[in-house]
Amino acid sequence: MPDRGVSVLHPKGGAKARERVGQVFLHMGLVIIGSLTLIPIANMLTMSLKNNFQISAHFWALPNPAMWSNYVTGFQAMWAYIVNSVLVSVSAMAGVVALSAISGYVFARYSFPGRETIYVFILSLMMIPGMLTLFPSFMLMYQFGLLDTRWALIFPWISGGQVFGILICRGHFASLPQELFEAARMDGAEEFAAFWQIAIPLSWPILVTLAMMNLVGTYNDFIWPLIIISTPSKQVVSVGLREFMSQFGISDMGPQMASYVIATIPLLVLFVFGMRYYIQGITSGAIKA
Amino acid sequence: MHVNPGRRRLTTIVVSRVASTLVLLAVLLCLPPMRTAADGRVNWEHEFGDSVLSIAASADDSVIAVGERDNHLYVFDMEGNLLWQYLGSNSIVSVDVSDDGSLILAASNDAYLRLFARDGELLWEFKGPRAFSDCAITDDNAYVLGVSSLGSTITMLTRDGAEIWTRNLVMPVNCVDVYGSGDSVRPVIGLNDSQVRVLNKDGDQLLAMRLDAHVLGVAVSANGARIAAALDNGKLVYANGANGQILWSYDARRPGTRDRMYGVSMSADGQVVMAGASNGNVFVFDGEGTLLQTTKASEVPVQATFVSRDGSLLMYGGQDNVLRVIDRAHFGSRIAGEQQQRRNILIGATVGMAVLVGALTFLFSRTEWGRRTWHVALAPTRRILASAWRARICYLMLLPTVVLLLILNYFPAFSGLFHGFTRWTPGLRAEWIGLQNYRDAFRNPYLWVGVKNTLLFMGAGYIQLLSPLLVAELIFNVSSARAAYWWRTVFIFPMVVPGVVGILLWRNLYDPNYGMVNKFFELVNLSQLQRVWLGDPKVVLGALVFMGFPWVGALPLLLFYGNLISIPTDLFDAAKVDGASFLRRFWHIDLPMLLTTIKTLVILGFIGGIQAFGNVYLTTGGGPGHRTYTPALEMYYQATRFSRLGSAAAIGTLLFVVILTGTILNIKYIRGSATEFEA
Numbered sequence: 001m002p003d004r005g006v007s008v009l010h011p012k013g014g015a016k017a018r019e020r021v022g023q024v025f026l027h028m029g030l031v032i033i034g035s036l037t038l039i040p041i042a043n044m045l046t047m048s049l050k051n052n053f054q055i056s057a058h059f060w061a062l063p064n065p066a067m068w069s070n071y072v073t074g075f076q077a078m079w080a081y082i083v084n085s086v087l088v089s090v091s092a093m094a095g096v097v098a099l100s101a102i103s104g105y106v107f108a109r110y111s112f113p114g115r116e117t118i119y120v121f122i123l124s125l126m127m128i129p130g131m132l133t134l135f136p137s138f139m140l141m142y143q144f145g146l147l148d149t150r151w152a153l154i155f156p157w158i159s160g161g162q163v164f165g166i167l168i169c170r171g172h173f174a175s176l177p178q179e180l181f182e183a184a185r186m187d188g189a190e191e192f193a194a195f196w197q198i199a200i201p202l203s204w205p206i207l208v209t210l211a212m213m214n215l216v217g218t219y220n221d222f223i224w225p226l227i228i229i230s231t232p233s234k235q236v237v238s239v240g241l242r243e244f245m246s247q248f249g250i251s252d253m254g255p256q257m258a259s260y261v262i263a264t265i266p267l268l269v270l271f272v273f274g275m276r277y278y279i280q281g282i283t284s285g286a287i288k289a
Numbered sequence: 290m291h292v293n294p295g296r297r298r299l300t301t302i303v304v305s306r307v308a309s310t311l312v313l314l315a316v317l318l319c320l321p322p323m324r325t326a327a328d329g330r331v332n333w334e335h336e337f338g339d340s341v342l343s344i345a346a347s348a349d350d351s352v353i354a355v356g357e358r359d360n361h362l363y364v365f366d367m368e369g370n371l372l373w374q375y376l377g378s379n380s381i382v383s384v385d386v387s388d389d390g391s392l393i394l395a396a397s398n399d400a401y402l403r404l405f406a407r408d409g410e411l412l413w414e415f416k417g418p419r420a421f422s423d424c425a426i427t428d429d430n431a432y433v434l435g436v437s438s439l440g441s442t443i444t445m446l447t448r449d450g451a452e453i454w455t456r457n458l459v460m461p462v463n464c465v466d467v468y469g470s471g472d473s474v475r476p477v478i479g480l481n482d483s484q485v486r487v488l489n490k491d492g493d494q495l496l497a498m499r500l501d502a503h504v505l506g507v508a509v510s511a512n513g514a515r516i517a518a519a520l521d522n523g524k525l526v527y528a529n530g531a532n533g534q535i536l537w538s539y540d541a542r543r544p545g546t547r548d549r550m551y552g553v554s555m556s557a558d559g560q561v562v563m564a565g566a567s568n569g570n571v572f573v574f575d576g577e578g579t580l581l582q583t584t585k586a587s588e589v590p591v592q593a594t595f596v597s598r599d600g601s602l603l604m605y606g607g608q609d610n611v612l613r614v615i616d617r618a619h620f621g622s623r624i625a626g627e628q629q630q631r632r633n634i635l636i637g638a639t640v641g642m643a644v645l646v647g648a649l650t651f652l653f654s655r656t657e658w659g660r661r662t663w664h665v666a667l668a669p670t671r672r673i674l675a676s677a678w679r680a681r682i683c684y685l686m687l688l689p690t691v692v693l694l695l696i697l698n699y700f701p702a703f704s705g706l707f708h709g710f711t712r713w714t715p716g717l718r719a720e721w722i723g724l725q726n727y728r729d730a731f732r733n734p735y736l737w738v739g740v741k742n743t744l745l746f747m748g749a750g751y752i753q754l755l756s757p758l759l760v761a762e763l764i765f766n767v768s769s770a771r772a773a774y775w776w777r778t779v780f781i782f783p784m785v786v787p788g789v790v791g792i793l794l795w796r797n798l799y800d801p802n803y804g805m806v807n808k809f810f811e812l813v814n815l816s817q818l819q820r821v822w823l824g825d826p827k828v829v830l831g832a833l834v835f836m837g838f839p840w841v842g843a844l845p846l847l848l849f850y851g852n853l854i855s856i857p858t859d860l861f862d863a864a865k866v867d868g869a870s871f872l873r874r875f876w877h878i879d880l881p882m883l884l885t886t887i888k889t890l891v892i893l894g895f896i897g898g899i900q901a902f903g904n905v906y907l908t909t910g911g912g913p914g915h916r917t918y919t920p921a922l923e924m925y926y927q928a929t930r931f932s933r934l935g936s937a938a939a940i941g942t943l944l945f946v947v948i949l950t951g952t953i954l955n956i957k958y959i960r961g962s963a964t965e966f967e968a
Contacts, residue, residue: 220789268785
């Protein structure tokens with residue numbers, strides 16, 4: 001946290017007291033908005049430990065006794081979806097990071113005929129909304145015979161994800177001091193050694209940010225898996241959740257909520273490890289390149 | 290030698306354009322032959338007033354009979370001309386046509402079997418004890434069979450309509466097909482006890498196959514060697530008709546649904562099997578169980594399918610009221626033709642290139658004019674080509690990116706723009722229909738409701754941005770760095786909840802019986818305020834807008850916050866020294882500095898808002914009525930419920946145009962950071 005200078009100033013006596021009152025109000029505001037924000041999550045957690053009777057009759061009470069068996073049911077329904085989601089999202093993320101780093105590096109470090117044309121050609125895709133290409137892409141997958149396969153998730157996700165990745169990677173690689181690369185060239189390092197030994201090690205934060213944004217994006221993608229995957233054993237979490245809901249209907253609220261909690265775990269793990277990079281990436285203005 | 294820099298840039302552009310065109314061309318040529326799933330083009334289709342319940346045709350396909358739910362029997366010729374029709378007093382649930390096309394049999398829900406001559410003359414009618422569910426004529430036109438699931442009976446008649454025998458099998462008999470002739474006529478029936486039985490001419494059982502669900506449809510090859518059965522649990526089972534051994538089966542049921550398989554049929558040799566499912570899918574298999582083709586005809590059940598005797602024609606229809614007749618043979622030859630054509634183009638292009646290169650080499654090295662041109666006029670071009678060649682490793686490294694984008698992003702985008710002008714159904718050839726889809730779109734009331742809702746949701750979304758702005762300011766003004774860090778974490782934390790879960794959680798909060806919103810009103814003794822939030826047209830839009838309260842999105846919060854901490858501290862110090870109040874400081878320092886982020890969020894909100902889909906699809910599905918439709922939802926339904934991919938593409942194009950215009954206006958008239966976001 002950078003020191004923002006609020007405390008280094010020395011306000012006059014009366015102002016100091018006023019500021020303390022201000023801080024109290026500030027925290028009160030944050031407490032109110034914060035708890036409102038967390039209500040749905042708290043509701044999910046308590047309901048996930050109740051059975052229908054407990055929900056209906058003692059809605060506001062804490063779960064007593066706690067129905068841990070809901071989590072067993074939820075896990076049985078969800079684990080295959082989670083494995084699928086992790087598999088396809090991680091594969092797509094690896095592809096996106098690799099292609100973005102390579103292409104971003106080429107655009108930032110080399111000059112060659114047609115560079116800006118190709119770059120504009122890539123960036124123009126940011127203007128094309130997903131809804132325009134949704135069903136044409138579906139038909140393309142259909143013609144390739146890839147419907148209902150994981151490839152039909154992975155490849156389009158890589159292809160679509162790299163556009164933004166190239167944008168931020170180019171910006172980042174271009175900001176690295178040229179002298180570093182000159183020095184490497186002096187030492188006789190080959191072109192690609194510079195990429196591996198200088199550019200990549202200096203770019204971990206940005207690459208991790210990109211990876212996380214990508215993972216979150218594909219893990220949350222709903223409409224594409226919805227139309228592409230029809231076999232339940234290949235389905236991903238976002239769509240699988242909905243099917244779990246329609247399968248058990250309203251009659252099993254507890255396990256349903258437990259399955260929502262379980263579906264949240266992969267992102268929770270991701271954020272526990274990468275939150276710092278993610279927040280740094282966004283707050284430092286990386287995504288605005 | 291002086292080279293005009295402007296011209297050099299122009300040349301660069303030209304060269305790169307040409308190069309990218311060539312790459313595109315090469316990619317298109319190298320695409321694998323398209324495996325179109327359902328079979329080429331529709332020879333013809335016919336829309337009826339009600340569901341298609343049954344289809345049958347003669348061996349040469351010159352007589353095609355269709356039974357319709359609204360009591361009609363229609364008879365067409367091969368080209369789709371209506372020859373005649375017959376209006377019964379109840380739904381025509383089943384039809385059959387003799388191999389030579391001279392007899393047409395129809396079973397109707399009013400317990401009648403009726404036999405017609407080719408010209409439509411009613412030869413006789415037979416009233417059974419209960420409504421018939423299926424019927425069949427033998428190949429030699431000698432016998433007629435009818436089964437009834439209500440009466441659990443099977444009845445055999447002569448071709449003159451005289452009853453030979455009727456058997457009560459105790460279990461509902463859903464379907465019948467027949468093979469053999471003369472004394473070796475073998476009826477094959479499917480029952481509700483999960484059995485397929487093969488009977489002899491006297492109705493005695495020869496063979497029984499035990500399957501795992503109600504049998505809704507059976508088909509048998511001409512020699513009885515292969516039997517296919519469509520089951521209530523979504524399976525299609527293909528068995529050896531001699532011993533009942535199951536050769537393969539296919540499960541079409543999707544998770545969490547009660548999908549069923551209906552309307553199975555096969556060619557005379559059993560090598561083409563077709564079945565329709567209650568989810569609107571149509572499947573075509575070969576005798577080995579390879580799924581040759583599948584298509585989504587509609588979102589509603591496909592009850593009737595028919596494969597012509599030689600397997601060349603496929604017909605299907607169902608609750609979408611449309612009969613489609615498709616030519617398989619034609620399709621096959623079209624693919625072969627296209628491949629041949631593509632190969633010819635490839636060979637032609639190669640030869641042409643070789644000749645061109647040869648001619649140019651000769652021109653430049655052997656003629657005086659050529660040598661001069663080479664050395665003087667083409668020097669800049671040569672230099673560009675030379676530097677391009679030196680940088681070949683760069684192009685090579687960009688190749689995967691460019692190829693992926695061309696195939697998976699650019700091609701679908703242009704395909705979408707193009708197919709908006711066509712009637713486009715999976716597996717069928719797209720047919721150019723001009724502006725029809727756009728006219729339909731502008732007349733589509735659902736779409737207009739969607740536009741209205743989108744404006745509402747988007748406007749509300751912009752107002753809701755005040756929430757993260759407020760929270761960002763609050764956290765920014767917390768004096769303890771540690772506390773600010775913790776608050777930030779608290780507000781970012783909900784980001785770990787997947788988007789779909791977030792929506793489903795709100796759907797749950799709105800639940801009329803178990804939802805927190807109604808429980809809350811009960812708690813504070815305001816039960817009169819309780820509503821069926823997502824089902825009441827008066828409050829549903831408000832409920833959708835309220836979703837996500839208090840709307841502190843993690844992304845806008847982080848962007849605002851990141852922007853605030855990047856404002857130079859001396860600005861704040863100066864404000865403090867001047868004794869400016871918080872509001873004054875906010876208005877004169879924070880807000881102008883935040884403009885960048887605000888514009889970014891306005892554009893992001895615009896792009897996202899126009900395409901809003903998940904929050905409506907997962908909560909109300911557009912209902913009640915069409916109250917909560919959005920354009921993207923209507924587009925999705927056009928494609929999935931009605932198989933109108935052309936209409937969907939047209940709506941997609943309209944969304945694209947709106948987004949493009951909006952973004953350009955945003956960038957142009959709200960100057961500033963928007964451009965930063967774009968590039």
